[in-house]
Amino acid sequence: MKCREGDLAKIIYSIRxxxxxxxxxxxxxxxxxxxxxxxxxxxxxxVCPITDHYWWIEAEDLxxxxxxxxxxxxxDSWLEPIYPNGDKVFSKEVVDxxx
Numbered sequence: 001m002k003c004r005e006g007d008l009a010k011i012i013y014s015i016r017x018x019x020x021x022x023x024x025x026x027x028x029x030x031x032x033x034x035x036x037x038x039x040x041x042x043x044x045x046x047v048c049p050i051t052d053h054y055w056w057i058e059a060e061d062l063x064x065x066x067x068x069x070x071x072x073x074x075x076d077s078w079l080e081p082i083y084p085n086g087d088k089v090f091s092k093e094v095v096d097x098x099x
Contacts, residue, residue: 001053001076006031007079009057009079015049016063019072022081030054030073041073052077 002007007026011019033048034037040046048054052075062072 001020001054003079003081005055008082009048009055010082011074011078012080013078014074017055020065022061023073024057024062024079025059026055026079026081027071028056030056046073048075050077057091 003026005026005028009024009026011022011024015018030053032053034051035048036046037048039048054075057074057079058071058080060070062069064072077097087095
């Protein structure tokens with residue numbers, strides 16, 4: 001997986017093109033699902049468009065099937081994590097400071 005819980009990430013691919021480029025917070029791991037596999041959230045059926053790990057993300061201005069939303073689910077490979085100073089690995093000191 002590219003992302004970890006708590007990361008900031010940029011959406012690099014989305015079914016809804018208006019979401020591409022948005023910066024989001026990676027909030028919670030949903031699980032690994034196969035293409036077209038489904039899971040339920042608050043009595044809504046969520047369908048996974050590709051085989052991948054999935055995350056709940058948050059941002060002020062996401063567009064989902066039902067309109068504007070502050071929360072959505074997305075495939076891990078459709079996100080690009082944003083790390084301080086371009087580092088791919090956090091040191092313990094950076095994690096402690098960010099907490």
